[in-house]
Amino acid sequence: MTAESQLTRLGLFDARVPRYTSYPTAPHFNSSTGPEDFRNWINAIPEGSRISLYLHVPFCRRLCWFCACRTQGTASDEPVRAYVEVLKAELRLLQAELPAGVTLSRLHWGGGTPTLLAPDLMRDLARTVFDVVPMGYGAEFSVEIDPNEIDDARLDALAEAGMNRASIGVQDFDPDIQKAIGRDQSFEVTKLAADKLRARGIRSLNADILFGLPNQTRARISDSVQKLLSLGPDRVALYGYAHVPWMARRQVMIPSDSLPRPEERLRLFETARDLFVADGYDEIGIDHFALPTDGLAIAAREGRLRRNFQGYTDDLAPALIGLGASSISRFPQGYAQNAPSTSAHTKAIREGRFSTAKGHAFAGQDKLRARMIEALMCDFRIDSAEMRASFAVSDAELQEMYALAAREFGGMVTVDAAGLAIPEKGRPLTRMIARCFDAYDLSKAGHSPAV
Numbered sequence: 161m162t163a164e165s166q167l168t169r170l171g172l173f174d175a176r177v178p179r180y181t182s183y184p185t186a187p188h189f190n191s192s193t194g195p196e197d198f199r200n201w202i203n204a205i206p207e208g209s210r211i212s213l214y215l216h217v218p219f220c221r222r223l224c225w226f227c228a229c230r231t232q233g234t235a236s237d238e239p240v241r242a243y244v245e246v247l248k249a250e251l252r253l254l255q256a257e258l259p260a261g262v263t264l265s266r267l268h269w270g271g272g273t274p275t276l277l278a279p280d281l282m283r284d285l286a287r288t289v290f291d292v293v294p295m296g297y298g299a300e301f302s303v304e305i306d307p308n309e310i311d312d313a314r315l316d317a318l319a320e321a322g323m324n325r326a327s328i329g330v331q332d333f334d335p336d337i338q339k340a341i342g343r344d345q346s347f348e349v350t351k352l353a354a355d356k357l358r359a360r361g362i363r364s365l366n367a368d369i370l371f372g373l374p375n376q377t378r379a380r381i382s383d384s385v386q387k388l389l390s391l392g393p394d395r396v397a398l399y400g401y402a403h404v405p406w407m408a409r410r411q412v413m414i415p416s417d418s419l420p421r422p423e424e425r426l427r428l429f430e431t432a433r434d435l436f437v438a439d440g441y442d443e444i445g446i447d448h449f450a451l452p453t454d455g456l457a458i459a460a461r462e463g464r465l466r467r468n469f470q471g472y473t474d475d476l477a478p479a480l481i482g483l484g485a486s487s488i489s490r491f492p493q494g495y496a497q498n499a500p501s502t503s504a505h506t507k508a509i510r511e512g513r514f515s516t517a518k519g520h521a522f523a524g525q526d527k528l529r530a531r532m533i534e535a536l537m538c539d540f541r542i543d544s545a546e547m548r549a550s551f552a553v554s555d556a557e558l559q560e561m562y563a564l565a566a567r568e569f570g571g572m573v574t575v576d577a578a579g580l581a582i583p584e585k586g587r588p589l590t591r592m593i594a595r596c597f598d599a600y601d602l603s604k605a606g607h608s609p610a611v
C-alpha cells in the first residue's frame with residue numbers, strides 16, 4: 161500500500177480535528193469560569209515569578225477574505241484610541257491583583273492588526289505594560305506586523321519600546337492567489353518591511369505562510385517559498401488554510417471549488433516543507449520551521465518545546481495572561497477567556513471588572529491528557545517516565561491509553577516500555593493521533609481539516 165493510500169484508509173483526508181493549542185479546546189469552555197476565578201488565579205501567581213502577556217488588538221484597516229481571526233474593520237482612529245484606553249485600564253486592574261515582583265517572560269501583541277496603532281498609542285501602551293509588569297532578563301517582546309500597515313514612525317515606536325521579535329503575515333506571494341483571498345501585498349512591500357525591521361536591530365523575524373489556498377499549485381507554492389527564503393526568516397509557520405465560511409463570513413468570497421483537494425493539500429505542504437528543510441531549516445512540530453540557531457529549534461532539540469494559543473513556543477512561564485477582547489489566559493489552574501465582543505469587553509473594564517466570560521478549570525485527568533497531547537504535538541512522542549513523575553498515573557493506565565491509539569493507528573504509532581512514538585510516516589496523522597487522548601466529546605467542536 162502506498163503511503164497516501166494508507167493515510168486515506170486512516171481517514172486523514174476526511175477528518176476535521178482540533179489544532180490543539182489548548183486542552184480541552186476552546187469549544188469546551190463554559191460560563192462556570194468567570195472574573196472571580198480569573199482574579200484568584202492571578203492572585204495565586206508566586207511572588208517574584210515570571211509570567212507572559214498577550215495583548216489583543218481586534219481591528220484591521222483591510223479585511224482579508226481568507227482570514228478567520230476575530231477582528232473588525234475600521235477606517236478611523238477613534239475606536240482604536242478608545243480601545244487602547246480600555247487595554248490600559250485592564251492593565252491597571254491586573255496590576256491591582258498581581259503579586260509583588262512578577263516580571264515578564266514574553267510579551268506578544270497580536271490581532272487583528274496591532275501595527276495600526278498610531279506611534280503615540282504604541283508608546284503609551286508599552287509604557288503602561290512595563291509599569292505594570294517589567295521585562296525580565298532575556299524577555300521577548302513580539303508583535304504581529306502587517307507589511308501593508310506599517311511605516312517608519314510606527315517601526316521606530318515599536319523598536320524604541322523594546323520589540324525584539326516580529327511576526328510578518330505573508331500567506332502567499334502569488335498575485336493570482338492574493339486576488340482570490342482578497343489580500344494585495346507585493347513581494348517588494350514585504351521585503352521592505354523585513355529590511356526595515358532588521359535595520360532597527362530586530363534580531364528575529366517570523367513569517368506566516370499558508371498552504372491549501374485557492375488556485376494554489378505546487379509550482380506556485382514553491383515560488384512563494386523561494387521568495388520567502390530570500391528574506392531569510394528565522395522562523396516560519398506553514399499553516400493549512402482553514403475554510404470555515406460558516407464561522408468567518410467573509411470567506412464566502414472564496415469559492416469552494418477553487419480550493420485544492422485534501423490530497424493535494426498534503427502535497428502542497430510537503431513541497432513547501434522539503435524546500436525549507438533543503439535550505440537548512442529544522443522542522444518544528446507539525447507546521448513550523450526554524451533556523452537551527454533559533455530559540456525554537458534549540459528548545460525542540462532540548463525537549464523544551466511547548467504549545468500555547470499562539471502556536472509553538474519556548475516559553476516556560478506557567479501563566480500566560482491574555483488581555484483585550486476575546487483573549488484567552490492559561491494558568492496552572494485552568495483557562496479563562498475574555499468577552500469576545502469589543503463592546504462587552506469594554507463595558508466590563510469601564511465598570512472596573514475583568515470581562516472573563518468563560519473558561520475551564522482543570523479537573524480529573526485534564527492536566528495529564530493536556531501534557532500528553534502537547535508532547536505529541538511538540539515531540540511526536542509521549543514519555544511514560546515523565547508522565548509518571550508529573551502526574552498520578554500508573555504504567556498500566558498509560559499502556560491502556562496507548563493501546564487505544566495503537567488500535568486505531570496501527571503501524572503509524574509505536575508503543576514500548578518507554579512510551580508512545582509517532583514515526584516519520586505517521587506524522588501527517590499527529591492531530592488525529594492526539595485526538596485519541598482527548599476525553600471530551602469532539603462532535604460539537606468546529607475543527608479544521610486534519611491536513
Ligand SMILES: C[S@@+](CC[C@H](N)C(=O)[O-])C[C@H]1O[C@@H](n2cnc3c(N)ncnc32)[C@H](O)[C@@H]1O
Binds near residue numbers: 226272329400402403
Ligand atoms: C491574526 S493574523 C494577524 C496578521 C496580521 N494582521 C497580518 O495581516 O499580517 C495571524 C495569522 O493567522 C493566520 N490565519 C488567518 N486566517 C487563517 C485561516 N483561515 N486559516 C489558516 N490560517 C489563518 C494567517 O497566517 C495570519 O498571518
Ligand code: SF4
Binds near residue numbers: 224271272273329
Ligand atoms: S490577515 Fe491580518 S489584516 Fe487581514 S483580516 Fe486577518 S488580521 Fe486583518
